[in-house]
Amino acid sequence: MEENKQIVLLRETVSQLDIRCKVISGLVKLMDMTIGKDEFLSRAAKLVGEAVHAEVMIAVIDSRTEQFSFYPVRNEDELSADDTGKREHALKIFRTIEDGSLGHVEDKGFMCFPIGSGVAARGMVVAFNADSSEQFPPHEVKLFNDVAALLEKIMEQAVLLSDMNSSIIKMQKLFDIVKSFSKVTGFQQFIEDSVRAAADIVECEAASVMLLDNEKKVLRFTAVTGDASEKLLGFEFPSSEGIAGWALKTGREAIINEAGESEHFSSRVDEIAGFSTRNLMVATLGGSEQPVGVIETVNKVNGQDFSSQDMLYLSILASQITQVLKQPPRDPAMPETFIDTAAILLDTLEAGYSPHLKHSRNMLSTARELALAMGQDEKTARDISLAALLHDIGKIAVPQAILQKPGPLSDKEWEIMKKHSVTGAAILKKSAGLSALAPYVKYHHEKWDGTGYPEGLKGKDIPLGARIIAVCDAFDAMLCDRNYGRTFTLAAAIEELIINSNKQFDPECVNAAVPIFRKLGEKLL
Numbered sequence: 333m334e335e336n337k338q339i340v341l342l343r344e345t346v347s348q349l350d351i352r353c354k355v356i357s358g359l360v361k362l363m364d365m366t367i368g369k370d371e372f373l374s375r376a377a378k379l380v381g382e383a384v385h386a387e388v389m390i391a392v393i394d395s396r397t398e399q400f401s402f403y404p405v406r407n408e409d410e411l412s413a414d415d416t417g418k419r420e421h422a423l424k425i426f427r428t429i430e431d432g433s434l435g436h437v438e439d440k441g442f443m444c445f446p447i448g449s450g451v452a453a454r455g456m457v458v459a460f461n462a463d464s465s466e467q468f469p470p471h472e473v474k475l476f477n478d479v480a481a482l483l484e485k486i487m488e489q490a491v492l493l494s495d496m497n498s499s500i501i502k503m504q505k506l507f508d509i510v511k512s513f514s515k516v517t518g519f520q521q522f523i524e525d526s527v528r529a530a531a532d533i534v535e536c537e538a539a540s541v542m543l544l545d546n547e548k549k550v551l552r553f554t555a556v557t558g559d560a561s562e563k564l565l566g567f568e569f570p571s572s573e574g575i576a577g578w579a580l581k582t583g584r585e586a587i588i589n590e591a592g593e594s595e596h597f598s599s600r601v602d603e604i605a606g607f608s609t610r611n612l613m614v615a616t617l618g619g620s621e622q623p624v625g626v627i628e629t630v631n632k633v634n635g636q637d638f639s640s641q642d643m644l645y646l647s648i649l650a651s652q653i654t655q656v657l658k659q660p661p662r663d664p665a666m667p668e669t670f671i672d673t674a675a676i677l678l679d680t681l682e683a684g685y686s687p688h689l690k691h692s693r694n695m696l697s698t699a700r701e702l703a704l705a706m707g708q709d710e711k712t713a714r715d716i717s718l719a720a721l722l723h724d725i726g727k728i729a730v731p732q733a734i735l736q737k738p739g740p741l742s743d744k745e746w747e748i749m750k751k752h753s754v755t756g757a758a759i760l761k762k763s764a765g766l767s768a769l770a771p772y773v774k775y776h777h778e779k780w781d782g783t784g785y786p787e788g789l790k791g792k793d794i795p796l797g798a799r800i801i802a803v804c805d806a807f808d809a810m811l812c813d814r815n816y817g818r819t820f821t822l823a824a825a826i827e828e829l830i831i832n833s834n835k836q837f838d839p840e841c842v843n844a845a846v847p848i849f850r851k852l853g854e855k856l857l
């Protein structure tokens with residue numbers, strides 16, 4: 333009898349484990365399918381519901397509107413009073429979980445687990461037992477807990493992935509636009525293309541370029557996108573008026589997310605255009621010394637605020653327009669504007685916006701010198717130097733909070749950071765003119781002794797361009813106080829390279845680099 337009981341218990345345990353495996357592997361399989369978020373969450377709720385013989389709902393918060401969406405998706409008019417009651421009950425329970433006072437809630441016929449925890453919760457998984465007087469058994473409660481934890485991980489990745497994809501797409505757009513500047517033929521066309529690009533990249537309702545007429549002391553709308561373009565094109569107003577006037581006078585750029593509250597805001601343009609400015613960004617054209625106009629983007633779409641990332645894109649665009657206004661580039665294969673764009677962007681990623689471009693410019697010149705010294709021809713040396721300039725481009729997809737974190741990174745943050753070399757290569761691969769540089773960028777964190785990433789390549793399996801970038805980057809980082817926590821003297825930086833020769837760095841590379849760095853070093857400091 334005792335033995336029979338044990339067998340029954342064993343069978344139960346095996347069957348519970350079987351259900352558990354089915355649910356978890358089912359969710360993992362769903363992740364691999366190319367289905368949208370709605371479909372994924374609807375199917376996930378169904379899968380878990382079948383496993384626990386209960387009605388399961390997944391509810392997810394929209395981070396922008398803070399509204400809940402329920403899965404499986406159902407039409408509002410299909411909902412019975414019972415369904416609505418269940419949803420309301422779940423929401424009420426969720427509020428108590430969100431307060432942080434409870435991890436989860438189980439009751440007779442009901443359980444609710446948050447996806448994420450406390451105020452960072454992204455939603456919840458809820459189950460209603462058909463027999464509302466029955467408590468869910470402990471193994472089902474445990475399964476539910478694990479499902480919520482897995483959904484949290486999946487959602488985190490999805491957010492990261494969509495952020496990453498959107499940064500990459502914007503970056504590519506910016507590169508394409510800047511490259512097209514080298515083919516500028518007509519001034520008006522160029523200005524119009526620029527405002528369209530600004531509106532497209534920062535996602536706003538309207539963008540405009542206003543140029544200064546120095547004789548009349550007015551700013552004139554020279555190109556405008558959006559519904560009000562016809563009304564505004566050619567419109568002039570005093571060059572000291574409004575936020576545009578302020579930017580022109582001070583040479584500053586700004587994000588103004590509550591336009592009406594700014595002391596510089598003038599509503600005159602809105603009145604003429606029949607427009608309502610909620611928020612805007614502004615940057616000067618022509619540089620702060622001799623400004624010739626301003627570029628403005630108005631009303632970020634979907635009621636959002638403009639972000640510092642948006643400002644970065646507008647600044648880069650403004651500085652490129654300035655370059656073209658001053659002097660059209662002559663070398664279409666490697667236009668100066670393109671290099672500046674990349675240099676500004678990459679220095680910004682490292683240290684917040686700064687116009688001196690020191691790090692990226694250093695990388696460009698030292699990598700070229702070193703490639704030539706190692707016997708590479710002019711074309712290859714130029715490719716390697718351009719790759720050196722762009723080597724950290726993948727950091728565009730790393731969240732700012734990680735990039736600029738003052739203390740050491742957690743394991744999870746470090747894993748995200750390490751993806752930048754592969755992401756950078758992916759960005760370059762998509763550009764016809766830059767795809768050859770992708771391997772140099774992908775492997776710039778490999779080490780000579782095979783202990784680097786992403787693939788742990790060793791010795792000469794690492795492309796020469798990547799070995800050159802590794803040496804130049806480390807040298808420059810030591811001199812510029814990046815990553816090493818202190819600034820090295822020129823002699824100490826060279827000494828450090830020699831110590832790590834044959835371990836981190838290619839010894840031939842270090843040998844060739846030392847005399848170059850001695851020569852260039854004083855200039856770089």
Ligand SMILES: [Fe+2]
Pocket residue numbers: 723724752753776777
């Ligand atoms: Fe890097």
